[in-house]
Structures are given as structure tokens and as C-alpha cells.
Amino acid sequence: MTQSSFEVVIIGAGHGGVELAAALRQHKYEGSIALVSDEPDLPYQRPPLSKDYIKRAANTPALVLKPESFFADNAVDLRLGVRAEAVNRESRSVALSDGSSISYGHLVFATGARNRKPPVPGLDHTNILELRTLADANRIVQVLPNTRHIAVVGGGFIGLEAASLLRGMGIEVDVVEMAPRLMQRAVTEPMSAWFLGHHEGEGSKVHLSTSVAAVEHGSAGATVALSNGGSVQADAVLLAAGVQPNTDLAEACGLEVANGIVVNEHLMTNDPAISAIGDCAAYPSHHLGGMARLEAVQNAVDHARCVAERLTGQPKPYDALPWFWSIQGAARLQIAGLSRPGLTEIVRKGADESRFSVFLYDGGELVAVESVNSPADHMAVRKLIGSGIELTPEQAGDSGFDLKALISGRTAA
């Protein structure tokens, strides 16, 4: 008979959910674990979907987060293609889309996020491409042979990664971004400006401060009408206009939700029997100066480890420094911390135009760095933040100043 009662039930088998199951077993957790996924595929990594996966689909790199044997070997009851449809907090049970119900001792929301769909005529058409799931990526692979020109709606990380990838395959690309600069939500102005030059240099046409007014679909492809009166004629349209957290289930069972499922510094919701991790969780971050909800693998994985420690009797408040990466053609962007209004930006030049970093200071305190093709700067700041070692803004802006020596204590005070 299928087991219907578990000590830990995890909803969502993405980066966070799978890591939580693995970390619990690493911490010798012996209770029963169920991992419920509404996707049909064995849990997989998302970042390669907008990077190598589409390009090399014929020679697919291994995407799976864990081999199939991992779940049986670690007594993790993985339920694929099954959606959690309702949570009853009184009976501590979850109703599943296969008609069954499972009860929990502790419940974890690891439900991630889904693509945001602006209410624009034609953007809800079945021809519109998206890039969130493996199924989305496989659909893109299918249509690419007949695509010479694509319109990408959204100049954030995913849209720009896709733009570089598609340009590299010889496809004409128009990127339509309603903000006045690229990746506005996540990076500083100098970084946005550098990436504009980068994408134009790759041959993409970038329309800033422009939104999509409507998309008309016809036998010859799509006509994308722009807010400035212009239009783009394309064979395909990729919607990459950001995501919204999957919070509906949590909200329906009365948990606090505010741009994410609200959790405390232990990633616990207002019900102590329920936690939330990863893209769906809004948590207090002292590094980011308030409540934060991040969309990054490091965030999901570190959240998972934090909850695993708590559930195995070693609770520690969550305080990891966030970091991210994005690969856009030949540009590798790495971010530690996050820019926010009011920070002082110090530009550190690299050996040539293809590399530089922006160091960010809150008063005299180094709080973040954004780097292009400068992994040493990125790693240095991850080591420096919270270390007690001071890097002055003058030193940060001097590309001759040896960051490694500072960290290893070889710099004279």
C-alpha cells in the first residue's frame, strides 16, 4: 500500500526541494520523507536550460540533480507528475492531484516560481515560447530549425542569456525591455550599460523603455507591436518578463504571503509546522537590508541546508551572503550581495574592456560586488564580506591593489 503519512513532506522537487531531502539524509535524519513534484521529469537543474542545453540538445549534458537511484537508496518517496492541491493545517495533510492525501509532521514549501505573463493581447497565445521548465526548453529546441528571427520580451537574466545563445546560433534577435536599462532590478547602471554594448556587439537589437503592446500571430510568424509605435516581425516570440513566486497554496491555507511566503530567520512560516525555501520564500536578510526573495540556485540550496539543520536539531538563523551568476555569450556576470538604491559604486577596471567590477559600499562598509569576467574580484569580495578585513573604496578602485594579498594578510596596514 502506498504510504500516506510522512515526517517531512516537501512540495516541489527543484533545487531547493531535492537539496533538502539530500541534506536531511546527510545529517542522518531517519524520518520518512516525501518529495512531491508536479513536473513529470526526474528533478533537473534549471540554469543550463538558458545556456548550453538548447544549443547542444542533440548531445544533452546531464541535467538531473540526482540519479534516479538516489531517491530509492535514501528512502525519499519521490512522487513525479503529482500536484499538491490543498493543505489542511488542522489535520496536517496535503491533498494531491492523484486523488490521494498525505499527512505530514513538518511541511516545506519549495514551490519555486512561475513565469509572469503581462496582460498583453497575444502574449497568452499557445505559440508564445517560455523558458522555465525542461518542457519549455524542449519546445524551443523543436521550433528553432524554423526560426530565423526571434523577439525576446524582457531584458532580464533569462531573456539576455537566451538572446546571446540564439545570436550565437545565427538567429536574429530583438530584445524588448520596458525599463530604461537592462537587468535594472538586479544590477547597477554601469553594469547595465556594459551589457547593452555587449548585446549590441553580438548583433541583438535592444529596445529599451519599450513595452510590447500586442502580439499578432499569423501563418508567417508573429508581429510584435511596440509601445513606441514600431513593430518587430519575428518567427517566434520568447516571453521572459520575470517570474512570480508560487504562493497560492500557502495563501489558501492561511499562511502569511507578501511577495513570497513570509518566513522568519529560521525560514519558518507563521505556522511552526511549515517552512518555505528557495524562490517562493520571502525571508529577512541582513545582507540585503530587509525582507528578500531571491531567484538563485545558491539561495535555494543554502535555504534547504538551513532547514535540514533545524529539523535535525541544530537550528541556526539563515545568514548566507547571496551570490548569483549569469552567462551571456562570452560575458560571465557574477554577483555577490545585491545592489540597492543609496549604495556607493566603485568601478574597478580589468585588464581590458571585457572585464571589470563594481564594488558597492553602504557608507564605509563593502556589501556587494558585480563582476564581468573577473572571477578573482568576485571570490575576493565573498571572502572579505563579514571577515573583518577592511578594503577601502580607494583600494577597491585601484586595479593595481592586490586583493589576494589583503585577504591572506600580506598587505602592509
Ligand SMILES: Cc1cc2nc3c(=O)[nH]c(=O)nc-3n(C[C@H](O)[C@H](O)[C@H](O)COP(=O)(O)OP(=O)(O)OC[C@H]3O[C@@H](n4cnc5c(N)ncnc54)[C@H](O)[C@@H]3O)c2cc1C
Ligand atoms: C532558464 C533558467 C536559468 C537560470 N539560470 C540561473 C543561473 O545561472 N544562476 C542562478 O543562480 N539561478 C538561475 N536560475 C534560477 C534558479 O533555477 C532558481 O532560483 C532555482 O531553480 C530555485 O529553486 P527552487 O527549488 O526554489 O524552485 P524551482 O527550481 O522552480 O522548483 C520548484 C518546483 O516546485 C514545483 N511545484 C510548484 N508548485 C507545486 C505544487 N503545488 N505541487 C507540486 N509541485 C509544485 C514546480 O513545478 C517546480 O518543479 C535560472 C532559472 C531558469 C528558469
